[in-house]
Amino acid sequence: MKARLLATALSLLAAPGFCSPAFDQLSAAAGSPAMPAPAEPQAGAFDQLAGDTRYWVSVGAEDKYDRTGLLEAGLDIVELKPAYVSGFIEKNDLDQLAAKGYITTTRQPIAEYAKKHLKDFPAADAAYHNYDETVAELRRLAAENPAETSLISLGKSVQGRDLWCLRVNPAEKGENPSARPAAFFMGNHHGREHLSNEVALGLAAYLLARKAEPEVKKYLETLDIYIAPLTNPDGAEYDIASGKYRWHRKNMRVNADKSFGVDLNRNYDSRWCSAGASHSPQADTYCGPAAFSEPETQAVRDFVTAHANLKTLMSYHSYSSLILYPWAGKDAQVENERDRKVFDSMGKAMGTITGYKPQKASDLYVAAGDTGDWAYEARGVFAFTTELEGTSFYPGAAMITTAVGKNVKAALYMLSVTADPYGLAL
Numbered sequence: 001m002k003a004r005l006l007a008t009a010l011s012l013l014a015a016p017g018f019c020s021p022a023f024d025q026l027s028a029a030a031g032s033p034a035m036p037a038p039a040e041p042q043a044g045a046f047d048q049l050a051g052d053t054r055y056w057v058s059v060g061a062e063d064k065y066d067r068t069g070l071l072e073a074g075l076d077i078v079e080l081k082p083a084y085v086s087g088f089i090e091k092n093d094l095d096q097l098a099a100k101g102y103i104t105t106t107r108q109p110i111a112e113y114a115k116k117h118l119k120d121f122p123a124a125d126a127a128y129h130n131y132d133e134t135v136a137e138l139r140r141l142a143a144e145n146p147a148e149t150s151l152i153s154l155g156k157s158v159q160g161r162d163l164w165c166l167r168v169n170p171a172e173k174g175e176n177p178s179a180r181p182a183a184f185f186m187g188n189h190h191g192r193e194h195l196s197n198e199v200a201l202g203l204a205a206y207l208l209a210r211k212a213e214p215e216v217k218k219y220l221e222t223l224d225i226y227i228a229p230l231t232n233p234d235g236a237e238y239d240i241a242s243g244k245y246r247w248h249r250k251n252m253r254v255n256a257d258k259s260f261g262v263d264l265n266r267n268y269d270s271r272w273c274s275a276g277a278s279h280s281p282q283a284d285t286y287c288g289p290a291a292f293s294e295p296e297t298q299a300v301r302d303f304v305t306a307h308a309n310l311k312t313l314m315s316y317h318s319y320s321s322l323i324l325y326p327w328a329g330k331d332a333q334v335e336n337e338r339d340r341k342v343f344d345s346m347g348k349a350m351g352t353i354t355g356y357k358p359q360k361a362s363d364l365y366v367a368a369g370d371t372g373d374w375a376y377e378a379r380g381v382f383a384f385t386t387e388l389e390g391t392s393f394y395p396g397a398a399m400i401t402t403a404v405g406k407n408v409k410a411a412l413y414m415l416s417v418t419a420d421p422y423g424l425a426l
């Protein structure tokens with residue numbers, strides 16, 4: 001498929017106010033003579049989705065209450081417009097939407113959706129890092145910067161992959177405790193959101209390449225920085241394992257009904273599964289059989305709990321161009337006025353830097369059990385979610401440089417306030 005034609009097609013999909021900046025970049029990239037021609041789809045390229053019973057649908061939804069109800073009905077909301085939302089839903093859940101009062105305006109099997117909307121094939125996205133390449137890059141950074149870094153595993157995934165985390169702190173290595181204020185950056189809770197892995201990796205590479213420059217040097221001398229690019233390595237690998245994308249969001253847990261996958265960003269123990277999540281194992285928003293039922297979320301929980309010095313946290317997702325903060329799981333703002341000021345202030349600053357829209361997560365829809373709510377509620381961490389830019393989960397390799405550039409700047413801002421977040425509430 002020609003990138004220029006697809007850019008035009010994508011403009012029809014783009015939600016106003018959410019995706020326009022990314023679309024502009026895509027157009028610019030498509031017009032650049034330096035861009036290699038995208039690969040043509042091959043015969044049988046979509047066969048790996050033939051047995052996938054999900055549909056891409058658009059459903060009328062006027063407000064966040066409608067959207068929350070749709071999440072609970074099993075819809076995995078991907079795009080928002082003023083009067084409706086679009087996303088993936090299991091056939092069984094789709095069949096029940098009308099009885100629940102929802103009006104579906106378009107529907108197509110995921111294999112058909114893929115034919116129309118896939119931009120690049122993994123071969124054309126070679127700039128993205130798979131699991132092995134991510135581990136190799138983390139090892140390279142650690143090996144080339146032995147005085148500043150150490151590599152730790154936060155735990156193992158369902159399929160036994162390590163959740164690697166690069167620690168940037170010249171004073172303490174490995175699991176040694178530190179009295180320095182800590183910042184924690186995470187990527188890829190959701191398998192198909194590969195750009196989030198790239199942003200976390202890009203941040204690590206940036207800090208170490210500029211470790212002698214005054215601003216970065218200051219953070220290396222005063223902070224304890226952790227970067228874990230792949231929180232859901234199994235899901236990310238499964239998404240690309242066939243050589244073609246599978247739009248896979250969840251982890252790779254085999255559920256009781258033989259379906260697989262739990263939505264890790266609905267599995268944290270904060271008002272778990274009380275809103276915006278599904279108890280149906282087949283649903284893309286399945287919250288799991290219990291809070292913290294999954295080894296990946298357990299690993300994050302144990303890491304956060306063990307690091308009392310943690311002040312700030314950023315979890316990268318894609319896509320919508322948003323900076324989100326608590327509460328996500330209830331329709332309310334953070335009650336503590338001082339904390340609220342810090343969240344508002346940090347959100348606004350990072351929104352200005354990235355061009356993304358800052359807001360409390362529940363303004364979008366109420367969805368309980370996410371990383372940010374839990375880290376703030378349980379440990380008082382100023383925890384954010386960034387929905388990166390783009391008009392697709394597979395925005396192409398050209399998006400990496402722009403997304404990393406903006407989000408590294410926002411991360412540097414986060415590091416600049418990590419020593420004293422409450423300084424923003426004075």
Ligand SMILES: [Zn+2]
Pocket residue numbers: 189190193265317318
């Ligand atoms: Zn996500």
